[in-house]
Amino acid sequence: MNKRITIFGAVSALAVLLAGCGNLPGTSPVTLKSIEITTQPTTTVYSIGDSLDTTGMVVTATYTDGSTKEVTGYSTSGFDSSAEAASQTVTVSYAEGGITMTASFTISIVPDPVLASIAVTTPPTTTEYTIGDSLDTAGMVVTATYSDGSTEEVTGYAISGFDSSVLAASQAVTVTYEEDGITKTASFSVSIKAVIGQIYYADGSVSTSYDSSKTAAGIVLAVNTDGSVSKIMALEQNTGLKWAEASTTGFETIFNTDMDDGSGNWAVIQDADPTGSADAATNYPAFNYCNTYGADSGLTGFDWYLPARNELSVIYSNVSALNTALWTLEKAGLVVTYIETLPVATTRYWSSSQADTQYEADYIFMATGSITGVQKDSGYTVRPIASVD
Numbered sequence: 001m002n003k004r005i006t007i008f009g010a011v012s013a014l015a016v017l018l019a020g021c022g023n024l025p026g027t028s029p030v031t032l033k034s035i036e037i038t039t040q041p042t043t044t045v046y047s048i049g050d051s052l053d054t055t056g057m058v059v060t061a062t063y064t065d066g067s068t069k070e071v072t073g074y075s076t077s078g079f080d081s082s083a084e085a086a087s088q089t090v091t092v093s094y095a096e097g098g099i100t101m102t103a104s105f106t107i108s109i110v111p112d113p114v115l116a117s118i119a120v121t122t123p124p125t126t127t128e129y130t131i132g133d134s135l136d137t138a139g140m141v142v143t144a145t146y147s148d149g150s151t152e153e154v155t156g157y158a159i160s161g162f163d164s165s166v167l168a169a170s171q172a173v174t175v176t177y178e179e180d181g182i183t184k185t186a187s188f189s190v191s192i193k194a195v196i197g198q199i200y201y202a203d204g205s206v207s208t209s210y211d212s213s214k215t216a217a218g219i220v221l222a223v224n225t226d227g228s229v230s231k232i233m234a235l236e237q238n239t240g241l242k243w244a245e246a247s248t249t250g251f252e253t254i255f256n257t258d259m260d261d262g263s264g265n266w267a268v269i270q271d272a273d274p275t276g277s278a279d280a281a282t283n284y285p286a287f288n289y290c291n292t293y294g295a296d297s298g299l300t301g302f303d304w305y306l307p308a309r310n311e312l313s314v315i316y317s318n319v320s321a322l323n324t325a326l327w328t329l330e331k332a333g334l335v336v337t338y339i340e341t342l343p344v345a346t347t348r349y350w351s352s353s354q355a356d357t358q359y360e361a362d363y364i365f366m367a368t369g370s371i372t373g374v375q376k377d378s379g380y381t382v383r384p385i386a387s388v389d
Helices: 002-021 262-272 285-291 293-297 309-317 319-331
Strands: 032-039 045-047 058-063 068-071 075-077 085-096 099-110 115-122 128-130 141-146 151-154 158-160 168-179 182-193 199-201 216-223 229-233 238-242 303-305 348-354 360-365 370-375 379-382 385-387
Touching: 032 085, 058 085, 115 168, 141 168, 199 319, 216 309, 216 319, 216 385, 238 285, 262 285, 262 303, 262 348, 285 293, 285 303, 285 379, 293 303, 309 319, 309 348, 309 360, 309 370
Parallel strands: 032 099, 045 099, 115 182, 128 182, 348 379
Antiparallel strands: 032 058, 058 068, 075 085, 085 099, 115 141, 141 151, 158 168, 168 182, 199 216, 216 229, 229 385, 238 379, 303 385, 348 360, 360 370
């Protein structure tokens, strides 16, 4: 047993001695053999003036015995971001035990991105306007695209081209944005639409307030889907007029007139009663007032006519807006007649539509909006309208 202890002690002493010498007899020392960039840096594309960023890079050393390990404490050289470079080699140097090894990776130096274009990526919430409105760009998003393909929402742009003084089915509004001396533009579309109750002028323009430099022709009564004006109502009216005189052809005939559009109803009467219609002032006073309204008022550029029953309903439905416009003109000194809405005799307005009964035509009671047939020789109120398409 004492011999075993002695041998074990001798072996242990030899092992310690050999460890102190660094290598076993007949072996070579383990030294640095090479380095390799086993994981590239996160950033490999730089702008002019940027600093090198090796974040994410892993450098692995290989030794003469085949072992490897990740190392730090390396240095880099060759990086130069002062000028554009499609490909630039950056050298990594690592020293250990008096031995220095190198590896490299490639980066590029690109010009600073510049403004390439802008686009209205989200139009404004409001794209429909009426005469006199102010532009509202709330909700609009303008996005800039740069030369490197990046995008960014931008503000500080200028707006031009918006004009709510004239009707427009489609009006281009221009957005202009400048950055670092580069200016780009984009556009979006708005519409400028007329509304019932605006003042209509002889030149085709409209307004909410009175423009004394123009001739007021009527009040907007109907608007097309594109926002243009389709019909206007006259500024004046007449009362106590008969649809047709009693015991005349017009009184006794059932005319095939339209209930929605009265612009052709006088032609229907002319075809059915050419003799009586030739003297409209005597036989058809209500129609005659409308037919001659343009000449009598100086507004000869319009085809004035007696409204159909459903066109009178439009007047009734919008009487407040129509009378407000008439008040605006009266305040400016123009001669106008309000649409009567009180329950009096003059509140009954003739239509150009034949009623179901032979001797009757339809009228509307503006106090309630009810439409009823009544004898054609009754004296009621007449308000001309005109198509302006």
